[in-house]
Amino acid sequence: MIASIARKEFSEIVRDGRFKWTAGIMALLLLTALAAGYQKYSAYMDIQRMSQDQTNAQWLNQGDKNPHAGAHYGNYAFKPAGPLAFFDNGINNYAGTALFMEAHKQNFAIGRPATDQSSIGRFGDLSGAMILQLLMPLLIIFLGFTAFSGERESGTLRQVLSMGVSNRQLLWGKALGIGGVVLLIVGLCVVAGGLALSLTGPSTESESLGARVTLMALSYVLYGGIFLFLTLAVSAWARNARTALMVLIGFWAFAGFLAPKAAVEISKAIHPTPAFGKWMADMRSHQMRGFDGVPPFVRFEQESREIFAEYGAESIAELPVYVGALRLQKFEEYDFPVFEQHYGQLRDSYTNQRRLQDRIGIVAPTLPLRSLSMALAGTDLIRHVNFADAAEAYRRDMVLKVNNYLGEAAASLNTGYGGGNVLIADEAIFAMVPPFRFDSRGLQATLAEHAGNFIALMLWLAAALGLALWSVQRLKVEED
Amino acid sequence: MKRIIISHEARQLFRSGAFRALLLMVAGAVAFAAWSGQRSIDRQVEGANAAIAFEDGRRGKMRADTEQYQAQVAAEGGEYQFASAQHAPGAGPPQGTNAGVVGSTTAKYLRMPPTGLAPFSIGQSDIQLSYVPVSMNPTMYITKDNELENPVNLMTGSFDIAFVVIFLLPIFILAISYDLLSSEKERGTLAMILAHPISLRELMASKIIARAGVLLAGVLVLGIVALLAVGTNLNLADTWARFSLWMAATLLYALFWFAMSVLVNVYGKNSAANGIALAGTWLALVVVVPTLVSLLATTLYPAPSRMELTTAARQAQTEAESTYMARLSEYYYDHLEFVPEGDERAMDFLTVAMANRNAIEKAVRPLYDGFQSQLNLQESLVQRFQFISPAIMMQLALNEISGTSADRYEHFLNQAYDFRVEWSEFFTVKFLQRAPLRPQDYDQLPAFEYREEPFATVLMRLVPSLLGMLVLLTGAILIPFLRLRRYQVATS
Numbered sequence A: 001m002i003a004s005i006a007r008k009e010f011s012e013i014v015r016d017g018r019f020k021w022t023a024g025i026m027a028l029l030l031l032t033a034l035a036a037g038y039q040k041y042s043a044y045m046d047i048q049r050m051s052q053d054q055t056n057a058q059w060l061n062q063g064d065k066n067p068h069a070g071a072h073y074g075n076y077a078f079k080p081a082g083p084l085a086f087f088d089n090g091i092n093n094y095a096g097t098a099l100f101m102e103a104h105k106q107n108f109a110i111g112r113p114a115t116d117q118s119s120i121g122r123f124g125d126l127s128g129a130m131i132l133q134l135l136m137p138l139l140i141i142f143l144g145f146t147a148f149s150g151e152r153e154s155g156t157l158r159q160v161l162s163m164g165v166s167n168r169q170l171l172w173g174k175a176l177g178i179g180g181v182v183l184l185i186v187g188l189c190v191v192a193g194g195l196a197l198s199l200t201g202p203s204t205e206s207e208s209l210g211a212r213v214t215l216m217a218l219s220y221v222l223y224g225g226i227f228l229f230l231t232l233a234v235s236a237w238a239r240n241a242r243t244a245l246m247v248l249i250g251f252w253a254f255a256g257f258l259a260p261k262a263a264v265e266i267s268k269a270i271h272p273t274p275a276f277g278k279w280m281a282d283m284r285s286h287q288m289r290g291f292d293g294v295p296p297f298v299r300f301e302q303e304s305r306e307i308f309a310e311y312g313a314e315s316i317a318e319l320p321v322y323v324g325a326l327r328l329q330k331f332e333e334y335d336f337p338v339f340e341q342h343y344g345q346l347r348d349s350y351t352n353q354r355r356l357q358d359r360i361g362i363v364a365p366t367l368p369l370r371s372l373s374m375a376l377a378g379t380d381l382i383r384h385v386n387f388a389d390a391a392e393a394y395r396r397d398m399v400l401k402v403n404n405y406l407g408e409a410a411a412s413l414n415t416g417y418g419g420g421n422v423l424i425a426d427e428a429i430f431a432m433v434p435p436f437r438f439d440s441r442g443l444q445a446t447l448a449e450h451a452g453n454f455i456a457l458m459l460w461l462a463a464a465l466g467l468a469l470w471s472v473q474r475l476k477v478e479e480d
Numbered sequence B: 001m002k003r004i005i006i007s008h009e010a011r012q013l014f015r016s017g018a019f020r021a022l023l024l025m026v027a028g029a030v031a032f033a034a035w036s037g038q039r040s041i042d043r044q045v046e047g048a049n050a051a052i053a054f055e056d057g058r059r060g061k062m063r064a065d066t067e068q069y070q071a072q073v074a075a076e077g078g079e080y081q082f083a084s085a086q087h088a089p090g091a092g093p094p095q096g097t098n099a100g101v102v103g104s105t106t107a108k109y110l111r112m113p114p115t116g117l118a119p120f121s122i123g124q125s126d127i128q129l130s131y132v133p134v135s136m137n138p139t140m141y142i143t144k145d146n147e148l149e150n151p152v153n154l155m156t157g158s159f160d161i162a163f164v165v166i167f168l169l170p171i172f173i174l175a176i177s178y179d180l181l182s183s184e185k186e187r188g189t190l191a192m193i194l195a196h197p198i199s200l201r202e203l204m205a206s207k208i209i210a211r212a213g214v215l216l217a218g219v220l221v222l223g224i225v226a227l228l229a230v231g232t233n234l235n236l237a238d239t240w241a242r243f244s245l246w247m248a249a250t251l252l253y254a255l256f257w258f259a260m261s262v263l264v265n266v267y268g269k270n271s272a273a274n275g276i277a278l279a280g281t282w283l284a285l286v287v288v289v290p291t292l293v294s295l296l297a298t299t300l301y302p303a304p305s306r307m308e309l310t311t312a313a314r315q316a317q318t319e320a321e322s323t324y325m326a327r328l329s330e331y332y333y334d335h336l337e338f339v340p341e342g343d344e345r346a347m348d349f350l351t352v353a354m355a356n357r358n359a360i361e362k363a364v365r366p367l368y369d370g371f372q373s374q375l376n377l378q379e380s381l382v383q384r385f386q387f388i389s390p391a392i393m394m395q396l397a398l399n400e401i402s403g404t405s406a407d408r409y410e411h412f413l414n415q416a417y418d419f420r421v422e423w424s425e426f427f428t429v430k431f432l433q434r435a436p437l438r439p440q441d442y443d444q445l446p447a448f449e450y451r452e453e454p455f456a457t458v459l460m461r462l463v464p465s466l467l468g469m470l471v472l473l474t475g476a477i478l479i480p481f482l483r484l485r486r487y488q489v490a491t492s
Helices: A002-015 A017-060 A067-073 A119-123 A128-144 A149-154 A156-162 A167-199 A209-237 A241-270 A276-289 A296-310 A323-360 A366-377 A381-409 A443-473 B002-015 B017-076 B099-105 B151-156 B161-177 B182-187 B189-194 B200-230 B237-265 B271-300 B306-324 B330-334 B345-388 B390-402 B406-432 B439-443 B455-486
Strands: A075-078 A098-101 B108-111 B131-134
Touching: A002 A017, A002 A167, A017 A075, A017 A128, A017 A167, A017 B271, A017 B306, A067 A381, A067 B306, A075 A381, A075 B306, A098 A381, A098 B306, A119 B271, A119 B390, A128 A167, A128 A209, A128 A241, A128 A366, A128 B271, A149 A156, A149 A209, A149 A241, A156 A167, A167 A209, A167 A443, A209 A241, A209 A366, A209 A443, A241 A323, A241 A366, A241 B017, A241 B151, A241 B161, A241 B271, A276 A323, A276 B017, A296 A323, A323 A366, A323 A381, A323 A443, A323 B151, A366 A381, A366 A443, A381 A443, A381 B151, B002 B017, B002 B200, B017 B099, B017 B108, B017 B131, B017 B161, B017 B200, B017 B439, B099 B345, B099 B406, B108 B406, B131 B406, B161 B200, B161 B237, B161 B271, B161 B390, B182 B189, B182 B271, B189 B200, B200 B237, B200 B455, B237 B271, B237 B390, B237 B455, B271 B345, B271 B390, B306 B345, B345 B390, B345 B406, B345 B455, B390 B406, B390 B455
Parallel strands: none
Antiparallel strands: A075 A098, B108 B131
């Protein structure tokens, strides 16, 4: 019985003239978005790989100079786009792409593509993800809002139910029929797009790509299911078709547009981020006065006896390493806690904001889905933070290596702090710092962070299904 | 008769719980948007103040050192000298006497003040800093930093009043007018009304006037309340002029959506079909078309890659170093504080550092200009394509009116670029002449005052958007007006 209801629903929708238009537009947009996304993604990745290779080579070929000067010349980390960025570009337009790693300073990733875009870019990206997040639910609503209300208005509901079909069978049948249509449109495009992409040239980084795609598909099916059952629930509950439509469109606009922005503002108010100027001034003054209130120069003087003692020395002359390099490294380390505090404060506020926004997903399913989608595409905040952390770890290691080298190679020059400047390093020495490579943390860590979002989607689906079952149970056969 | 219908419709509206709920939602949304817009602007101002205070404070400290030094020289006799190089704190003339040191280690933050209406439309001001540092560093350093904001928040966009007007207001309008005629027809009351001495056009007009009147009066009141609550510079004519423009734009935009409702209604379909058509129109005009235009702009005129710019700048640096640095140890160049006391070469290092910056500036400038020129091309494409979506026109107009447009920011940056030349000249000349900076020299530092664009320029830029909306609106009114003649009053 369910199957024949589903078949009837399916063919009725497919034969409707409006369906061809809707499906056509949807398919066209989806394919355009995927093609454009892929074009941008591959162009970006080409430049990223080339630039990273270039900057790694520049590090080696920077010319013969003092090793510490080499650390000032530094290196750049360029952020890879994320394995499924062509489908969901996530925060990539709004996060920096290039991070300068140099002696003495921790830096932000700079070069956000959004600053080089027209302000119209703020309307959003036309991406596969955007279409599935915003347009697919509307498609479901359009196809399904008359499922019960329409039949009631045309009087066929009474006939159907009089044939011994149970309300539940009707619900499942309709769900299958409408769901089938949506899957047909979306699925075909996604598969066609995916095939075309896998045929055209080298595919993306293979960071557990299969698992990512599967989970991504699962999330969107859950999301589609939520809207499907909500639509059927409202259609069964509402007095007439137009009320059903208005309620559903209202909810769609709320979940897709209003709630995300409201969640952002609420999370900013609860976990504020300092303005750049305030943050910069705070951090730099903290750096100057020293983490514990003792300026670096003074602190080194105070601690020099202990520091020398570590090397079994009592004076500069007895040190087995060059004192200038030792001090450079100490100054570097004095700054670590300052950086950790101030950059950490930012990172925490971002993370807390994101978590709060995810939690607000309890009232709007688009929020948890969006978060999940970005995470699986590798274009989310967690990955960006990982990238920044990896760059900072690389920077510290780079500086430590050159300072250590300077300390050992210039050990005999302990005549004063300026003695080591005559030491020159060449390419062979700079090669002790390996090229920068970003290995994002595995999918597992990402999933652990996003378990809540999966649960939120499941809860939403359960609630929508429950609502639909409850609504059809008290289904009114006639208009009142 | 018309008056009866208008007042009847208005009364009906107010009695309907749904409409009252909608009005409350509009009010709530405006209040929330005003609150968040205000927070955003306050944060910007706080950031600007802190940055300015920090850098001015550092220069102030240097000035104080020179003052003390001057007093010491006066007391002990001797010559007021130029500090030869940075050295460990203690001996010698203070660093503040060395113009090269002051000019390259401190910055001056320039600020673009928000207009009185800034909280209404955040525009790009959550990404682009409204305060930029100017020093002897190359031009590209001026825009190196961005405002700190969670990228997730940037991606989502602000909940400002512009969002309420552009995204939400149409939904509210469509919700109260999508079934203007169709509901009467479905209930069978339309034929009855038209049995009275009133034409269909008059009926339609009356219904729209009632709804538009009530809603727009609400919007006007909310707008004024919002302005009084979060607007600034309320004593300036500029603010009120901008506010009037804001209201005019909002009125045009809202009327356009009312007209769309009428347009869809005259085709005589049922309410549900009207609802679908209008929701589809909203989605197309407010969401899909803008993203398509943006896609077109970035595909046709892609910005050069910042990553490529970075590697090019490094290449220039390496080349400059190999030319200028010759046998000088770069170690000193980075760490002047380690230069042995009295080492003459210290001066050379600073000179080299300056030459170096110059070389980078020259090498990178063309690349750098590439960003602005591509951005300008994108903006002009958007300007041309804005006419296919009232949402784009409205966003451009509201950014312009609030002073958060790309054009105003470019106007500010150009002033900053000019000022950088003036500012670094001041220090470069003094440094190359080895003229010691005295306390009074600090008072002669070039001052920056942001020069606002003439209001006429702003108006001129607004003309295409506002005119475009007017044309769209006229079209949307005219078509149904002509079409209404063929409306079937009763379902056949």
